[in-house]
Amino acid sequence: LCLALTQYLPATVDDCSAMGKPAKKKAQALNGNGYAGSSPSEGLQWMLGPTVSVDKFRQDFYEKNPLHVKRGKEGASYWHPFAHLATPEALFSMLDSGEVAVHRLNMFRCRDGSNKETPQPPPSTAQEVRRLFSEGWSIQWLQPQQESGPLANLVSILESQFGSLVGVNAYLTPAKTQGLAPHWDDVDVFVLQLHGQKSWSLHRSSAAIPLPAEAQSLHRYGSGDLPLDSLSEAILTPTVEAGDLLYFPRGMIHYAPNQGSDLPSVHLTASTLQKQSVFDLLMKTFEEAMANRWQKNEDLRKSIPWLSLSPGSQAYPSLCQTVSKELATLTKTLEDEAKRAEAAQGNPRVEGSFVAAALREINADFIRNRMPPRLQGSSDEEEEGSVVSPTSWVVLPDSSVLNLVASTEMGETYWRLVTCINNSQLDHMMMRNPMGMMGQEAFGDDGDDDEEGEEEEPRIGDKAAAKAEAGKEKEEDKTKAEHKDEPQQEEDGEGEGEGDEGDESEDEDEDMMMPGGGHQAVPGMAIDTQAVPVLFELCNRSPRLAMASKASNLAKHAVEVNELLKKASVPSESIPSVCSLLTQLAAQGILQVVEANDADAGKNGKKRKKGGGGLAGSAGIGASVPASSAANFKLPSAKKRKQR
Secondary structure, eight states, X not given: OHHHHTTTSOEEEXXXXXXXXXXXXXXXXXXXXXXXTOOGGGTHHHHHOTTSOHHHHHHHTTTTOOEEEEOTGGGTTTTGGGGGGSSHHHHHHHHHHTSSOGGGEEEEBOSSSSOOBOOSSOOOSHHHHHHHHHTXXXXXXXXXXXXXXXXXXXXXXXXXXXXXXXXEEEEEEOTTBOOOOSBOOSSEEEEEEEESEEEOEEESOBTTSSSOGGGOSSOSSOOOOOOGXXXXXXXXXXXXXXXXXXXXXXXXXXXXXXXXXXXXEEEXXXXXXXXXXXXXXXXXXXXXXXXXXXXXXXXXXXXXXXXXXXXXXXXXXHHHHHHHHHHHHHXXXXXXXHHHHHHHTSXXXXXXXXXXXXXXXXXXXXXXXXXXOBOSOOOSSOEEEOOOOTTOXXXXXXXXXXXXXXXXXXXXXXXXXXXXXXXXXXXXXXXXXXXXXXXXXXXXXXXXXXXXOOOOOOBSOSHHHHHHTHHHHHHHHHHHHTTTTSOOOOSSXXXXXXXXXXXXXXXXXXXXXXXXXXXXXXXXXXXXXXXXXXXXXXXXXXXXXXXXXXXXXXXXXXXXXXXXXXXXXXXXXXXXXXXXXXXXXXXXXXXXXXXXXHHHHHHHSSOOOSOSOTTTTOXXXXXOOOGGGGSOEEEOOHHHHHHO
């Protein structure tokens, strides 16, 4: 009975024993990354620790209950990768040096338990921030992952695991003070306590909200300040100490004074899954479907009858019939799409696939704004990359780094590939340049309602990518030549240099002239339609591992290109262009090419004889690859990519 009840109650989990089981002897000692066998590269599992698996988290806590993972004194340094962010002095030093601008900070305090105050005027210098902090004002530092390589790495991994943007804020609260009044947020929140402690109070509902208590969960928007005396009984009141993790779902009311310590408190909040609910998918699907119906049905383009808006209009019954008929037609269309999707196993056709179109649109926005992932390898030596042929073995480590966008014009479907190769850590979630900011583009986790030491390994977005695309750009020159007056894309897109105004590459802002005369702005790189099912299959087979995963970990997930080509029924004349695209993705670090014997060893647990892999004898499925393409090419060293 006790075990059954734990499904309905919040939990504080001691990291030395599993919930609902007798405490076990601690068999493994702490290592440099936390607990033995745990690494920040594991993302969410590392955050949860060894006693709560990701599966258990999803079953018992995600969107249901709060979770407090308590690590005790031995685990106080669990978040050591972020030690450079763990004190107020660390932030003040970055303010003094100009590394962090004052406009990236918000300050507030709550003295009566129910109302948040902000300083007037707000601070404009580092000295004013120091003074206000010493007077008891809390600091909200927006998106510190822009300055922290280890934190940016964790954000990138979490975004790949959730398939959703992850924003981070740091909160610094002086001793014996409270920064924020009770409120809820529109994001799921993970609290990483770096220094000091905080006394949290979590509640499910407020009497000040005109909704029944059972309807006060998973809110779509954040709340304002809530009166302390309006809150329901607290369901969890944990004291979160250094090294601890606290999770609570979006919509859960919370506040956290720093009353029980003489030390300032510093914690990070990683927030995710904002406006990514079934409701949001329904809205986007309806938008896609009705846009299609608008083009095909003239009746929908006609005006509603005169005086239809007047109270008691005689047109009301007939308008109800019209809307009902259209929704019924849409329902039937979506039911047909569901059947096709099940039969096609995730490779939907375009026409009439409105849920797929909605998912692609939402995903394209995610790809354009997400944190770029880390690349494999960090050597200063030049790296060799093989041209992909039909007999190459390949794996797409992380399918969340790309998206396929379809557009239909004059009855023809065109596909473009959108990736995060040109995204910048420096502008993740909000622009660094205050002149380019139109408000605070940040998640509002447990902050304002509407806001939100190791050497870094290279990230996607380097010259190798631009050079690899040069061949594709030459193929597009014929099309571009027909529109000489339009701006041409430069060979090198903007990377992570100074003065970036945003995340999107020039390629994504380029207007594309569709055959048939239509002029439409479409993001990404145009690709051969025959490559689309191959990319879908690679995404389906993706192990969703970090891009910097070791080749040995990827080998068992590799597949021979010949197999992909056969499954996608790619005609022989399209095989060179498909292999060319895969070669570009490999050069950009998105696709990993695995040695044939390593792939067999990974799958079968044994070595295969050399030969038959690589580029020799690569006329699979009747294809021929030019001899000139069989040579290896050199990628710039990791050091050069980082410098760019």
